[in-house]
Amino acid sequence: MEKTHWKKIVSDPNFIGEGDFQEGEEKVLTIDRVVAAETVVTAEGKSQKAVVHWREPGNKPMILNVARSKNIEKVAGSGYFEDWPGVQVQLYIEHGIKAFGEVVSAVRVRPFKPRVKAAATVPTCTDCGGEIAPAMGKTAAWLAAYTTKHYRVPLCAACAKKRKETAQNVKSEAPAEDPTPAAAKEEREALPWETNPDPEDHKTGTWAPGGSDDPEEVVL
Numbered sequence: 001m002e003k004t005h006w007k008k009i010v011s012d013p014n015f016i017g018e019g020d021f022q023e024g025e026e027k028v029l030t031i032d033r034v035v036a037a038e039t040v041v042t043a044e045g046k047s048q049k050a051v052v053h054w055r056e057p058g059n060k061p062m063i064l065n066v067a068r069s070k071n072i073e074k075v076a077g078s079g080y081f082e083d084w085p086g087v088q089v090q091l092y093i094e095h096g097i098k099a100f101g102e103v104v105s106a107v108r109v110r111p112f113k114p115r116v117k118a119a120a121t122v123p124t125c126t127d128c129g130g131e132i133a134p135a136m137g138k139t140a141a142w143l144a145a146y147t148t149k150h151y152r153v154p155l156c157a158a159c160a161k162k163r164k165e166t167a168q169n170v171k172s173e174a175p176a177e178d179p180t181p182a183a184a185k186e187e188r189e190a191l192p193w194e195t196n197p198d199p200e201d202h203k204t205g206t207w208a209p210g211g212s213d214d215p216e217e218v219v220l
C-alpha cells in the first residue's frame with residue numbers, strides 16, 4: 001500500500017525529500033537539466049542553489065549539495081552540469097546522518113550507475129489461466145517457480161492444491177496392497193509451503209540444505 005509520510009506534507013513541498021520515498025525505495029531518475037542558480041525559499045529565507053530537474057514527470061527537483069554533486073560526477077563521468085542531462089542516477093534515503101547535533105535522514109545519490117532489478121515476470125496459471133497470486137506467505141514468483149519444478153507447469157496455489165488432491169485420490173483408489181511405502185508417505189504430506197518455513201528463513205532454519213532461496217535448489 002502506498003503510504004504517506006508526514007514529512008511529505010509538512011516538509012518543503014518543492015524539493016525531493018524523505019517523504020517522497022516509500023520505506024526502502026530507490027528511485028532511478030534521469031537528469032533533465034541543472035539550474036545553476038535557482039531561487040530557493042527555505043525556512044532560513046531565500047537563497048540561490050543549484051537544482052537538478054528530472055525528465056520523469058511527477059518527481060520534485062533536487063537541491064545539489066557537495067555529497068550529491070560528487071556522486072553524480074562519478075556516475076556521469078563529468079563534473080560539468082552541461083554533461084549531466086540524460087544521466088540516470090539512483091536515489092535512496094540514508095538514515096542516521098548526524099548534522100548540527102541532530103540525527104536526520106537525507107536523500108543521497110548512489111555513486112554508481114543505476115542497478116535496477118529486472119521486474120520478474122510471473123506466468124499465468126496453466127490450469128485455470130488466472131493470475132498466480134502470492135499465497136501462504138509465498139510470492140507469486142516463488143509459487144510459479146515451485147510449481148513449474150514440481151508439476152512441470154506454473155500453477156496458482158488453488159490449482160496446485162487441486163492437482164495434489166487429484167494425485168492423492170488416484171493413489172487411494174488403487175488396490176490397498178499396491179502403494180509403495182514412498183507413495184503412502186506422500187499421501188500424508190501437506191503442500192510443501194504449508195509445512196515448510198519460508199525460504200527466506202532457511203539460513204537459520206533446518207530444512208533447506210542448499211543455502212539458497214532459489215526454488216530450483218530447494219528439494220522438497
Ligand SMILES: [Zn+2]
Pocket residue numbers: 125126127128129130155156157158159160
Ligand atoms: Zn489456477
